[in-house]
Amino acid sequence: MALISVAVTYRTALVTHRLQDEARSRAKVELAEDLFRRYRVPLLASAESLQSRLHNVLSRGFLRGYLHSGDSENQHYVRHNTVYVLAEHLAWLEVLRREQRFLDLESVKSTKELFAAIQRIHHPLASDGLPGPFRVFRGHQRAIGEVMLHRVESSEGTVTDVLGYAAFCDRLETDPGFASWFSRLLAEVxxxxxxxxxxxxxxxxxxxxxxxxxxxxxxRGDWLPLKHRERLRRADVVLPTSRTPNG
Incomplete structure (x- = not known):
């Protein structure tokens, strides 16, 4: 009888442990789904704004006509808004990073895929193995994201939001500390x-x-039309083999 009792106890413990593991896995999936649901739209919108601007700048000469038009208002807009759409996207990446930091969601497939895609965005910006302007080291990327954030009151209480374009331009004019994070990027336009x-x-x-x-x-293009996802040609672009700074 003692052996039977030990066997039953052991089997019960195994079943309990398995059920606890399954419950933890379900909880992680639910947390990941909630994180995805809350930040999908602003992250998607900011990614679209930035990729669309880059596409227009690099394939259609969007900047050229306005920067040299002699119209100071147009010059100001294309310079400042180009930097803004980059800063806005980095801000939403920072919000997402903060939210997931203590949730231990690395084992959830959807979260792993999302943050792998985000790392692929951070990499070319930070790499010193690629020529050209707009190199932003990873620490600088996070800093830009941080200074773009502010707290607002909503029906759900105090939440973190990202500065709008008007507030961004105003801070550039009135806050030298804020402006210092963007001075080089503005010049490099x-x-x-x-x-x-x-x-x-x-x-x-x-x-x-x-x-x-x-x-x-x-x-599936539920939010953004599939036809608006044209990649710039990169036949002549070689991914860097030199170091990517961690700073």
Whole structure:
């Protein structure tokens, strides 16, 4: 009888352990789904804004006519808004990073795929193995994301939001500390315009990876039309083999 009792106890413990593991796995999946649900739309919208701007700049000469038009209002807009759409996307990436930091969701397939896609966006920006402007080291990427965030009151309480374009422009004019994070990027908009496809390998690769993120977030085109996901040609673009700075 003692052996039977030990066997039953052991089997019960195994079943309990398995049920607990299954419950934890379900809870992680639910947390991942909730995270995806809450940030899918703003992350998708910011990725689309940035990839669309890069596509227009690099394949259609979007900047050229406005930067040299002599119209100061147009010059201000294309320079500041181009930097803004990059900063906005980095801000939403920072929000997502903060939200998932303590949730231990690395084992969830959808989360793993999402953050792998995000890392592929961080990489070309940070790499010193790619020529061209708009190199932003990883720490600088996070810092830009941080300064773009602010707290707002909503029906759900106090939540984190990202500065809108008007507030961004106002902070550039009134807050020297804030402006210092963007001064080099604003100056390099002219270099982006002058570089073309061959001189902007970094941004060509970035645009491709943004389209990849959009495809992951909206595979069937429920939010963004599939026809608006054209990748820039990268036949002449070689991924870097040199080090990518961690700083």
């Amino acid at each position: 002219d270099d982006v315009d002058a570089g073309g496809l061959r001189g902007n390998e970094r941004l060509v690769i970035l645009q491709n990876e943004l389209v990849g993120l959009i495809e992951l977030l909206d595979p």
